[in-house]
Amino acid sequence: QVQLVQSGAEVKKPGASVKVSCKASGYTFTNYAVHWVRQAPGQRLECMGWINAGNGNTKYSQKFQGRVTITRDTSASTAYMEMSSLTSEDTAVYFCARGVLPAARPDYWGQGTLVTVSS
Amino acid sequence: QTVVTQEPSFSVSPGGTVTLTCGLNSGSVSTTYYPSWFQQTPGQAPRPLIYSTNTRFSGVPDRFSGSILGNKAALTITGAQADDESDYYCVLYMGSGIWVFGGGTKLTVL
Numbered sequence: 001q002v003q004l005v006q007s008g009a010e011v012k013k014p015g016a017s018v019k020v021s022c023k024a025s026g027y028t029f030t031n032y033a034v035h036w037v038r039q040a041p042g043q044r045l046e047c048m049g050w051i052n053a054g055n056g057n058t059k060y061s062q063k064f065q066g067r068v069t070i071t072r073d074t075s076a077s078t079a080y081m082e083m084s085s086l087t088s089e090d091t092a093v094y095f096c097a098r099g100v101l102p103a104a105r106p107d108y109w110g111q112g113t114l115v116t117v118s119s
Numbered sequence: 120q121t122v123v124t125q126e127p128s129f130s131v132s133p134g135g136t137v138t139l140t141c142g143l144n145s146g147s148v149s150t151t152y153y154p155s156w157f158q159q160t161p162g163q164a165p166r167p168l169i170y171s172t173n174t175r176f177s178g179v180p181d182r183f184s185g186s187i188l189g190n191k192a193a194l195t196i197t198g199a200q201a202d203d204e205s206d207y208y209c210v211l212y213m214g215s216g217i218w219v220f221g222g223g224t225k226l227t228v229l
Contacts, residue, residue: 035218045165045208045220059216095164103212105153107176109164 002026004034004096004110011116012086019082020113022096029072030054033099034079035106036070040092048094050104051079059104086117121145123211125221131199131228139224140191141209147190152211154192156185159206159223168207169194196226204228 007021022034035050049060051070058070064083072079079096094113097106122144131137141154148154150172157165167176169185172192182197192211196203209221 037220044222045210047218047220050216061217097165103153104216104218105155105170105212106210106218107155107167107170109166111164 002098002108004098004108006094006096006110006113009114009116011118014087014117014119016086016117017082017084018086018115019080020094020096020115021078021080022110023076023078024053024098025077027098029077030074031101033101033104034070034072035097035099035104036068036079036081037095037097037106037109038092039095039112040089043092045095048081050099052101052104053079054101083115086115088117091115091117121213121219123209123219123221125207125209125224127222128225128227131196131203131226133199133201133228135199136195136197137199137226138188138193138195139207139209139226140188140193141211141221142191143211148187148192148211150187152192152213154185154187155210156183156192156194157208157210158203159208161206165208199228201228 003025033050036048048064051058069082096110098108124142156169159165173185206223208223
């Protein structure tokens with residue numbers, strides 16, 4: 001069955017960077033995309049961007065362009081999301097989700113990773 | 120800026136029918152937005168229910184159905200059960216690889 005397993009919770013200081021991983025199994029990793037979506041406390045889900053796991057092309061939401069980098073390691077069937085210059089407003093649960101190509105329609109989700117930014 | 124709108128909250132009686140909607144702050148939702156619906160309970164990942172307007176994901180009961188009603192996408196739950204009490208999110212495709220989520224609807228079954 002399709003599974004996306006994310007790395008554990010992180011606590012970071014303001015100004016730091018964080019890198020979250022998402023390991024996929026149960027499907028051919030390179031035939032799909034991987035989205036990153038965040039959910040701040042009490043807020044809506046917010047698309048950050050996605051990567052075509054086959055060719056490595058990326059698409060970022062304008063809000064996160066320049067501060068978020070999404071990469072993948074096809075040998076490990078794992079996608080990564082790195083965010084820099086963290087502030088308290090980045091405290092949120094970060095989800096990865098499989099995306100069905102070509103438009104990267106999101107379907108199956110990882111369990112989420114809580115990132116807390118606090119001094 | 121494109122905003123996807125959903126009712127903040129809704130309630131339904133056990134066994135009843137409820138329709139949640141997903142609209143746009145400007146314009147109408149059509150099948151070309153490929154609306155998808157997800158169910159989320161607190162502390163859990165979203166669970167896919169419906170994609171491309173009205174196609175159920177594998178394993179989703181047929182009491183969940185999707186459609187276009189007027190100028191909005193809609194999720195209808197018939198025969199509501201206690202464990203349907205969740206947050207429901209829609210997501211719309213804006214083109215060029217851009218997906219935008221609605222604010223979610225908190226459904227209470229009582």
